[in-house]
Amino acid sequence: MISEQALEELSFADAPNMITDAIPGPKTGELLGEAPEYESMTRGGGGFPLVFDIGKGVTVKDPDGNLYIDVSAGVGVNSVGRAHPRVIEAMERQSKILMHASDISNTRRGELARKIASIAPPGLKDDCITYFTQSGSGALESAIKFARKVTGRHQIMAFHGAYHGVWAASNALTTGDQYRKGYGPFMGGVIHAPYQYCYRCPFGLKRDGCELACAHYVDHVLNTPYTAADDVAAVIIEPLQGEGGYIPPDPEYLQIIKAACEKHGALFIADEVQAGAGRTGKMWSIEHAGVEPDMMTFGKGMGGDLPMAGLIMRKDLAQQLDDMSQPQTFAANAVSAAVCMTNIDIINEYELVERAAVVGEEVMKRLRTASETIPIIGEVRGRGLMIGIELVKDKETREPADGEMMMNVVMGLLSKGIIMVPCGRNGNVLRLMPSLTITRDYMNKAVDILLDVLNTL
Ligand SMILES: Cc1ncc(COP(=O)(O)O)c(C=O)c1O
Numbered sequence: 001m002i003s004e005q006a007l008e009e010l011s012f013a014d015a016p017n018m019i020t021d022a023i024p025g026p027k028t029g030e031l032l033g034e035a036p037e038y039e040s041m042t043r044g045g046g047g048f049p050l051v052f053d054i055g056k057g058v059t060v061k062d063p064d065g066n067l068y069i070d071v072s073a074g075v076g077v078n079s080v081g082r083a084h085p086r087v088i089e090a091m092e093r094q095s096k097i098l099m100h101a102s103d104i105s106n107t108r109r110g111e112l113a114r115k116i117a118s119i120a121p122p123g124l125k126d127d128c129i130t131y132f133t134q135s136g137s138g139a140l141e142s143a144i145k146f147a148r149k150v151t152g153r154h155q156i157m158a159f160h161g162a163y164h165g166v167w168a169a170s171n172a173l174t175t176g177d178q179y180r181k182g183y184g185p186f187m188g189g190v191i192h193a194p195y196q197y198c199y200r201c202p203f204g205l206k207r208d209g210c211e212l213a214c215a216h217y218v219d220h221v222l223n224t225p226y227t228a229a230d231d232v233a234a235v236i237i238e239p240l241q242g243e244g245g246y247i248p249p250d251p252e253y254l255q256i257i258k259a260a261c262e263k264h265g266a267l268f269i270a271d272e273v274q275a276g277a278g279r280t281g282k283m284w285s286i287e288h289a290g291v292e293p294d295m296m297t298f299g300k301g302m303g304g305d306l307p308m309a310g311l312i313m314r315k316d317l318a319q320q321l322d323d324m325s326q327p328q329t330f331a332a333n334a335v336s337a338a339v340c341m342t343n344i345d346i347i348n349e350y351e352l353v354e355r356a357a358v359v360g361e362e363v364m365k366r367l368r369t370a371s372e373t374i375p376i377i378g379e380v381r382g383r384g385l386m387i388g389i390e391l392v393k394d395k396e397t398r399e400p401a402d403g404e405m406m407m408n409v410v411m412g413l414l415s416k417g418i419i420m421v422p423c424g425r426n427g428n429v430l431r432l433m434p435s436l437t438i439t440r441d442y443m444n445k446a447v448d449i450l451l452d453v454l455n456t457l
Pocket residue numbers: 134135136137138140163164165166238242243271272273274275299300309
């Protein structure tokens with residue numbers, strides 16, 4: 001496994017280091033003030049009071065020179081950190097010979113498709129076809145279209161709390177008022193079922209004794225003639241729910257849903273855009289459940305510093321699709337493909353998947369211990385380096401922390417040089433999703449500051 005010292009050299013030293021009296025500093029403030037004049041605030045970072053200027057490893061500088069530890073890894077993207085020297089080298093090498101190739105074959109995308117097949121999860125490994133896109137939304141959009149074609153059915157089942165993108169079809173699966181209200185109607189034929197969220201069980205049950213009613217409910221919906229789920233092409237699920245609150249379901253939950261899919265003839269599609277690429281301590285989060293998906297999407301951490309996303313399909317399914325029926329002008333740009341392969345090589349050579357499991361366990365243990373004395377920590381959960389901390393106003397009632405509390409936490413962290421972004425159905429879950437290359441020292445510094453901020457609220 002890669003040494004801590006080798007990882008240390010990938011980032012700026014001595015982070016965090018805040019040199020302005022307040023944040024945003026003057027230069028950052030000016031840029032933030034101008035942004036709404038030129039750029040849409042509908043973007044993910046609209047309203048987040050930070051401007052990135054320079055990124056190195058797990059550290060980032062703003063235009064005023066303040067140095068931060070980024071515990072969000074560009075929202076799960078920079079799996080090997082920003083500007084890894086080998087990524088820069090691959091980028092430089094490839095950009096001198098070929099960058100854009102439209103959707104025509106190029107040497108690097110061919111190599112990448114073979115590499116992806118070699119790291120795919122059981123059920124797809126060495127026997128799958130990859131379809132490339134530029135974003136996670138595009139991958140989900142394509143998964144829906146392809147599932148309909150190969151099954152001849154049209155309905156899609158997704159889950160409460162799901163986030164699968166914000167395009168016409170994927171937005172229909174995505175839940176959450178902020179992405180939906182006023183923008184509909186979305187694609188029809190979508191059925192939402194409960195995700196296994198034991199901290200806030202929709203049935204009011206306790207895990208001890210519930211027998212996974214939520215999973216059996218999915219089976220029930222798919223198997224009776226009275227639920228209007230008469231034409232389901234696919235069940236699309238995040239094996240560890242991301243934007244919905246960093247919620248890891250039990251393996252049996254996913255196993256029961258997979259069995260229901262098989263019984264009913266629906267495809268099981270795992271969305272690994274956020275939880276994939278080693279983040280959870282397995283290469284793919286579905287591997288924790290031992291379930292074999294029929295299709296699987298990927299994005300974020302696979303591409304790292306350049307956009308790369310796509311869909312992996314069972315070969316027999318992919319072979320039923322018509323040639324040239326889903327073109328994408330910018331798919332698998334040769335430089336993005338070269339960078340993605342380098343990312344995968346670094347993840348494997350540094351043993352970052354195994355490291356995510358070990359370091360994640362250490363961090364989770366520390367946070368769980370701290371949660372015993374910090375009244376606003378409701379629950380600590382996750383797998384590997386995909387850790388959610390659900391904040392509450394009251395441990396007993398579990399009333400979610402409100403917007404003001406969350407703003408105080410996020411700004412408290414930012415002013416001390418820690419970048420952490422919230423998620424969750426109520427926006428009250430802090431997510432720890434650092435680059436898999438974060439040193440224990442930087443991880444501990446970030447947790448020290450986090451506990452300090454949470455203790456003073
Ligand atoms: C699970 C999941 N699927 C799909 C997407 C959409 O990806 P993108 O933002 O690249 O379109 C996201 C983004 O957060 C995601 O977390």
